[in-house]
Amino acid sequence: MTTPNELDACTAAAQIRNVRLTSETLVGACLARVDLREREVGAWQHLAREQALSQAQEADRAAPAGALFGVPIAVKDLFDTFDMPTGLGSPIYRGRRPDWDAACVAAARAAGAIVLGKTVTTEFASFEPGKTRNPHDPARTPGGSSSGSAAAVADCMVPLAFGTQTAASITRPAAFCGVAGYKATFGELSLSGVRPLAQSLDTLGIFARSLADIALMRDVVLGQEPQPLVAPASPPRLGVCRTPMWPAAEAPTRAAFDVAVERVRAAGALVDEIELPAPFAALTQAQQTIMSYETARNYVFEATRRRDGLSASFRAICDAGMRIDRAAYLAAQRQVAEAARMLTDAMRGCVALITPATRGEAPPLEGGTGDPVMSRMWTALGTPTLALPVPRLAGALPIAVQLVADRHADPLLLAVGAWVRRALGVPL
Numbered sequence: 001m002t003t004p005n006e007l008d009a010c011t012a013a014a015q016i017r018n019v020r021l022t023s024e025t026l027v028g029a030c031l032a033r034v035d036l037r038e039r040e041v042g043a044w045q046h047l048a049r050e051q052a053l054s055q056a057q058e059a060d061r062a063a064p065a066g067a068l069f070g071v072p073i074a075v076k077d078l079f080d081t082f083d084m085p086t087g088l089g090s091p092i093y094r095g096r097r098p099d100w101d102a103a104c105v106a107a108a109r110a111a112g113a114i115v116l117g118k119t120v121t122t123e124f125a126s127f128e129p130g131k132t133r134n135p136h137d138p139a140r141t142p143g144g145s146s147s148g149s150a151a152a153v154a155d156c157m158v159p160l161a162f163g164t165q166t167a168a169s170i171t172r173p174a175a176f177c178g179v180a181g182y183k184a185t186f187g188e189l190s191l192s193g194v195r196p197l198a199q200s201l202d203t204l205g206i207f208a209r210s211l212a213d214i215a216l217m218r219d220v221v222l223g224q225e226p227q228p229l230v231a232p233a234s235p236p237r238l239g240v241c242r243t244p245m246w247p248a249a250e251a252p253t254r255a256a257f258d259v260a261v262e263r264v265r266a267a268g269a270l271v272d273e274i275e276l277p278a279p280f281a282a283l284t285q286a287q288q289t290i291m292s293y294e295t296a297r298n299y300v301f302e303a304t305r306r307r308d309g310l311s312a313s314f315r316a317i318c319d320a321g322m323r324i325d326r327a328a329y330l331a332a333q334r335q336v337a338e339a340a341r342m343l344t345d346a347m348r349g350c351v352a353l354i355t356p357a358t359r360g361e362a363p364p365l366e367g368g369t370g371d372p373v374m375s376r377m378w379t380a381l382g383t384p385t386l387a388l389p390v391p392r393l394a395g396a397l398p399i400a401v402q403l404v405a406d407r408h409a410d411p412l413l414l415a416v417g418a419w420v421r422r423a424l425g426v427p428l
Contacts, residue, residue, distance in 0.1 A: 004029035008210035009071050009159040009217070013112075016059075016070040023056035023070030023114065030072050030116060033157050040138050042131040043152040045077040046084050047117040055114045066112030067216060067226045074152045074161035077118040078125050078145075079105055080193040088195055089121040089130055089145075092302060092309040102193025104162055104204060104221045111220045116158055119148030122369060124299065125164055125197045128311040129369055134176060136397055140362040143173030144369030146205065150177040153207040160217055161207045166197045166291060167379055168358075168372030170205035171402055174387035176362035176370065178398030180421075182206045182214045182414070185407045186382030189221050198294035200333070201287065201379055211386075211421060215414050231418035235268035238416075239350035241404070244281040245373050250360030253374075256390040256399040257356055260424060264354070267423035274353060276346055279339045283377035286332035290380065293329040296321025336380045343381060344406055351409075352416045357387050357402035374402065384410040386417045391425050 004012070004026045015021035031049055038044060052072060059070040080086050080098035087093045100106075105115065120130040122145035132147040134140040135155040142151040146163025150173030153161050163170050165183045174181025182205055189204040196202050204221070208214045215229040240261050242249075249257070265271045296303070296318045302310060303318040310318075347353060356374045363370055378385050386403040403420060405413035 005033045005156045007159065009068065009208065009213040010210065012159060013068055013071050017064045023059040024053065026070065027052050027056040027072050027114060027116070030157055033155065037135070037155050037157070040133065041135050041151050041155055042133055043119055043148040043155065043157060045087060045118045045120045045148065048084055048115065051083065052114050052116050059112070059114070064112070066110065067220055068108060069112030071113055071160070072116040072158050073108055073113045074117065074119045074149055074158045075105055075115055076146050076149050076161070076163050077121045078164060078195055079162060081105055081115065081118065084115070084118055086118065089123045089125070090309065092306045100193060103190040105193070107221050107223060108217070119152050119161060121145050122147060123311055123314050124195070125166060125169060126295070126314055126317060127369060128313045129365070133365065134362050136178065137362070139364055140397065141176065141365055141367065141369050143176040143362065145169040146173050146207070147369065150174055150179060150181065150207050153177070153209060154179045159208060159210070160213050163205045163207055164191070164194060165203050165205050165375070165379055166201045167287065168375035170207070171357050171375045171385060171387045172370050172372060174207060175357040175389070175400035176398060178389045178392070179207050179209055180211055180214060180389070181387040182218070183379070183385045184218070185384045185410055188384070188408065188410060189218070196298055198291045198298070200290050200294060203379065211414055211418050218410065218414070229414055229418055231415055231422060235270065236351045236416050236419060237270040237272065237349060238264060239272050239274035239347055239353040241274040241276065241353040241355045243276065243355055243374070243377065245284065246356065248359050248371070248373050249356050252360045252396070252399050253356050253358060257354070257401055260354060260390055260401045263425070264420055264423045269423070272348060272350055274346065274348060274350065277342050279335065279342065280377060282335045283339055283380050284373060286335040287376040287380035289324060289328060289332040290336070292317060292321035293324045340381050343383070347406060351405065351412055353404040355402045355404055357400040361397040361399055378404050382407055384413045386413055388417060388421055388424065389426060
């Protein structure tokens with residue numbers, strides 16, 4: 001029997017509107033799950049228990065208003081919240097209290113959502129891990145940087161959570177934790193109120209167990225009337241794109257990729273093999289150059305005035321970034337721009353590409369948050385991406401494929417993702 005905390009956001013919101021479920025019951029069930037599992041998972045940086053319950057009780061006394069009315073969500077501790085601390089994953093900012101909400105948080109609250117709390121982020125959304133563990137195996141990483149958000153959704157502590165991506169911080173945690181992870185087209189969704197790491201790359205993302213929930217939250221953040229997510233009526237044309245990083249793929253990723261391609265083909269998709277033009281091979285390094293250069297210059301204060309409060313790994317990123325000169329940075333930006341101009345033609349009429357999501361399964365905790373190599377190029381290009389779990393074998397850890405669409409084709413990507421997910425045999 002499904003417990004309230006296992007419901008997706010669309011179903012929960014509908015049941016609250018139809019008085020088949022109370023917000024207090026839903027929030028209470030989510031908090032009970034947190035109480036049961038948080039010691040092992042460690043997804044939360046700040047849990048607003050009493051506040052969330054009070055807001056749920058208020059919602060139950062009011063007339064339902066808003067697409068997310070009475071539904072609890074989680075917010076990465078990189079996003080400003082006026083009523084909770086925002087510590088950015090750093091001891092330097094522990095207890096920091098903004099006077100405002102990030103734009104996406106404000107939009108979710110305006111739609112009736114209840115913020116259950118702030119989830120763990122790696123240090124400044126970079127690579128130094130926080131306390132979160134993979135809910136499927138506590139000896140493994142949940143990925144980063146949006147580690148707590150992915151883990152909280154995967155463990156049914158909340159149905160929806162916000163994250164960000166600068167290299168692979170939506171895709172990798174979604175894949176490792178076995179949930180859907182959507183990274184919007186660069187600039188599509190507002191990052192106002194979110195501390196930047198690298199402004200040419202940072203992008204808002206959403207974690208959920210249901211693609212309909214992702215589509216709903218996207219509409220909420222955009223301030224538009226939510227529309228139902230409808231899969232294409234006929235099989236789409238998809239591109240199989242192993243990318244120049246394919247040699248880095250480990251056996252679980254190769255197997256999952258083959259399964260995904262086989263199943264979409266069996267379901268009737270028109271499948272083309274896509275070979276990317278030569279300039280795309282330089283994008284992984286270009287993304288690293290841009291990310292390091294911008295990070296170093298965004299964190300001058302911390303690197304010079306609060307250096308002792310930084311991890312050794314973040315100090316190293318800042319130091320390396322400062323050694324990158326302006327000419328190298330601009331050359332990397334030109335490489336990205338050249339490939340971006342080729343992307344539409346390179347897709348050869350495919351509505352989306354099926355690409356690897358991660359090198360393999362979640363590595364052990366001592367291995368860090370995992371290698372972002374499979375997503376760096378897509379983040380650099382600013383394309384929307386969707387990490388979709390592939391059905392797991394008995395005893396195996398979660399693994400995913402990554403769908404990529406052309407820039408600003410986000411609604412199409414989500415619709416095609418719904419079709420692909422059905423073809424994979426995973427509920428929408």
